[in-house]
Amino acid sequence: MTSPLAETVLPTAEATVVIDEPPAGIEGFEGTFTWVDPRTLVVDPYNHRKPPAPGTEDSDEEQVEDTTEPDPELIASVREIGVQTPLLLRPQSDGKTLGIIFGQRRFKAATIAVEEAIAEGRTFRLVPAIVRTDLRGVDDAALTISLIENAHRKDASTRDSIAAVQQLSLMKISKTRKAKYARSLGLTVDQVKASETAIKLSDKSLAKVMKYDFDFVEMADFHEVEDVGDALWQLKRAKRRDLEAGNGEHSNWAHAMQGLRDEKKDRDERVRLTAELTDAGVPVVERRWSWVTSDARPLTDLTTADGEAITPEDHRSCPGHAAFLDRDEPVAVWLFQDWATHEHHLAPDAPKDEREQESKEEAKEVRRTVILNNKAWRAARVVRQEFLATLCSRKGDASPAAWALIMSTMTGTSYLYSHFVDSFRTDLVASFLRVPDPNEDRTKWHRVNDPFGELIAKTPPGRRWRIFLAHVAAAYEQQAMGDSAWRGHVDSTTTVWLRFLRGEGYPLSEFEAETLATAEAQERERAAEKEAKAAKESVEDESEAEPAAA
Secondary structure, eight states: OOOTTSOOOOOOTTOOOOOSSOOOOOOOSOOEEEEEOGGGOEEOTTOSOOOOOTTOTTOSSOOOOOTTSOOHHHHHHHHHHOOOSOEEEEEOTTSSOEEEEEOHHHHHHHHHHHHHHHHTTOOOOOEEEEEOGGGTTOHHHHHHHHHHHHHTOOOOOHHHHHHHHHHHHHSOOOHHHHHHHHHHTTOOHHHHHHHHHHTTSOHHHHHHHHHTTOOHHHHHHHHHHTTSTTHHHHHHHHHHHHHHHTSSOOHHHHHHHHHHHHHHHHHHHHHHHHHHHHHTTOOBOOOOSOOTTSSEEEGGGEEOTTSOBOOHHHHTTSTTEEEEEOSSSSOEEEEEETGGGTTOEEOTTSOOSHHHHHHHHHHHHHHHHHHHHHHHHHHHHHHHHHHHHHHTTOSSOOOHHHHHHHHHHHHSOOHHHHHHHHHTOOHHHHHHTTSOOTTTTOOGGGOOSSTTHHHHHHSOGGGTHHHHHHHHHHHHHHHHSSTTTTSSSOOHHHHHHHHHHHHTTOOOOHHHHHHHHHHHHHHHHHHHHHHHHHHHHHHHHHHHHHHHHO
16 A cells, blocks of 8 residues: 655656646545544554553653643643544554544543543533544554654743733633633633733743742732842742642732732832922931931931920921931931031930930830731731631531631630620621621611621521631631730730631741740740649648648
C-alpha cells in the first residue's frame, strides 16, 4: 500500500504548464467523522506520546513527567462541556477496534468523565472523532502524524492565557454560563473576574508572580499593592503558610493583603497631605527625632509672649509657619521655624535639652506602640470577620466545638452575652450571614422585632446552626474583641474566642497570636499564684492545728 505521505513527482524543467483556471481544492485524506464511546478505544501503538517505562517509579534517577495523563484542569473541562476537539483515530489490525493517533489526554479525561457519569446514574457524552481509514496499516504515516501533532504544539504564554480568560470575563453572558465555562477551565468565577486586573501586570511582574505559582486572584491582589515595599515577599510567605496549613483557607494571604492595603493607604494619604500643604503655601520639612538643638519647634512646645498656647489656626499667618508629617499616622504636625526671633517662648513642659527630649521620646514610644498595635488589631478584625462569614456558610453540620460554644454561650449567664443581647445590635449577625442588616439606620428603640424571621423560615433545619453561630460570633466580636482587648490583662473571653477560631482553621495574625500567647502566659501566672497561695494556706492550717492536737 502506498503511503499518503509519499513524495509527489514534480514536473520537469522542460515541461510547460498552462493554467486557465484557478487551482481547485482537493481533500487531504480519506476519513469519516463519528461519535465514539471512549471506553471502546485503545492507544495506537505508534502514538508518539508514551508514559514512563514501567518500574522506573522507584528509581533514584530524576522522574520523567507522564505527558499522557490529563491534568485536573483538562478533566474539569471535559466533565463540564465534553471533548471539543475531535480525536484522530485509525482502524487497528483486528478490523474492529479504533486506535488513538493523537488526543490521548482528551481520551483519558473523557473516560474518567464517562465512568463518573455511569457511577452516578447519569447519561454521558460521546467523544467526537475523525477516523482516518486511509491510515489502516500505514504505520509510518501514523507515527509521523503523531510526531507532527506534538512537535508543532507550543504552549500558550501566560499572558495569552490571562487575555483569553479576560475575554471570557468581559463577555455579556449569564452568570450561570460564565460559571460553567469557568469550571471547564478549572477556574472559579472569582479567578475569571480577577483576570481583568491580572492582565495589567507588567511582563517583569508577571514573571515574578509566575515563579511562585500565583493564581489570577493572587495576581490581581499583587497588582493592587505591588508598589508597596516588600509586597511580593509578604505575599509569597503568606501563600506558603496557607499551603502548609492545608485547609483550603487563605487567611494568611488575607492578613498580608490587609496589612499591605493599610500601608498603601497610609502612604497615599501622606502624598495627598503633602501636596495639599504645598499647594496652601505651607513648607513641609523633614521630621526630626529631636528639635531641642534646632531653630524650629513644634507648636506644642511653644507659647505666646503672654504664655498662651498657640493654635495652628492662629499661627497660619506667621512667617515661620511650617509642618512635618507624624511618624505613625498621616497627620500634619505644625511647627514654627526660627521661633526665638519671633517673640515665641518655650512652654513649661517643653524639653530644654537632649536628656529631657529623650525622656519625652520614651513616653512617645509607648504611645507609638499602642497606635501600631491598634492598627494591627483592627486590620486583623477585617480578615477575621470575613473568615466568620465563610465559617457560617460551610456545608454540613457545625463542628462539636462550635456546638459546645453556641450552647454554653446562649444558655449561660455570662456578662458578655447579656450585654450583647441588651445592645439590640444585628449588624454583625447580618454580616456573618451575608444578608442586609434589617435594622440599618434604625435606633435602639425602633428595632425590627423579628429581624431574621424570614431567613429562619427559609433555612433548612440542618443549616440553622449557621444562624446560631453568627449570633454567638457577633457577641464575642462585639464584647470580647474591642480595640483595647489586647491591652493589659487579656480577658478570658478574648482567650476563649481566639482559641476557638484557631481550632476552626483560622490562622491567627501575628499580633493575634502574640495576644493569645500573652493571655496564656497570664493564665499560667495566675494559676501558679493560686497554687502558691493554696500551699501557703495549707501550711498555716497545719501549724495552727498542731497545738490543738497537743
